[in-house]
Amino acid sequence: MTTPSIDLKQYIRGIPDFPKPGILFYDISTLMRNADAWQIAMGRLTAAVAPWSVDVLAAIESRGFLTAAPLASRLGCGLVMLRKPGKLPGETISYDYDLEYGKDSLHIQADAIVPGQRVVVMDDLLATGGTLAASIALLRKVGAEVVGAATLIELTGLGGRDRLDVPVKTLVAYDD
Template identity: 90%
Template sequence: MTTAKIDLKQYIRNIPDFPKPGILFYDISTLMRNADAWQIAMGRLAAAVAPWAPDMLAAIESRGFLTAAPLASRLGCGLVMLRKPGKLPGKTVSHSYDLEYGSDSLHIQADAIQPGQRVVVMDDLLATGGTLVASVSLLRKVGADVVGAATMIELTGLGGRGRLDVPVKTLVSYDE
């Protein structure tokens, strides 16, 4: 079978009622532990992101780290981390944002991005888009030219893509 015919959804485990009742969790750990499927997924992400010619990938804590690190290596670009408060050493810049259930904030090291660098923001999942929107805002605050966003999974029924003002690439979609 050619890689074009591989359905990556068959490697993503669905776990009902996690982390709380009523939530259907899409577990990429089952994809990652299958060496062939993981290589195919990374190849497809690389093909999707490469046309944006990023200087840097910005990985959202923590599952975004899992996709961004191998992808940055494949693309030959740098990697920066967007983290929760108190997780990065040195001076940081933060951005607070509202969620359905409260608020949160993301931080980046103040010197992580050079003004004008082309950046693609990476996470494992696009749902309502709140975290990705906040990430784009934070990256722009430190001078990044955010050229796109990429995720492994998109829950299309939650409308997150429509909240973003950058192009978005995803590998698999679910109508949730």
């Protein structure tokens, strides 16, 4: 199955100085609200991820939920959420990691993954790779076989892909 050859960048809005001065934020809400472009994006992600024979998609809070939910439905696989502390009910397992200016933590429900399940990590954007790398480490901690990572957008100039030891699929790349 092929998808029409449109440039998805024309549906992604750049917002300067958000969330702080000097940052150019790539807003996927403009992509999501265009039904045709969103369907094409999901079709392309499906084609990119399907060869990995995924059991479960692991969605990173919160914009990763937006891409992973429709993709899991298309692939016929499960979906688990990776969230900030205090957001998941029941017993959770955490992974603490360093950010450029501080620390953060990701959590997964203790029973979310059956050891050995093939998992792909999903987020909206790959920048420096810190959150994706932490997600992969957390998933391995609970016994997942992480077979890849996928995002809508990659900021190639920040080198995030180099921090990851799994294959990465992205739909749109920006050099800045």
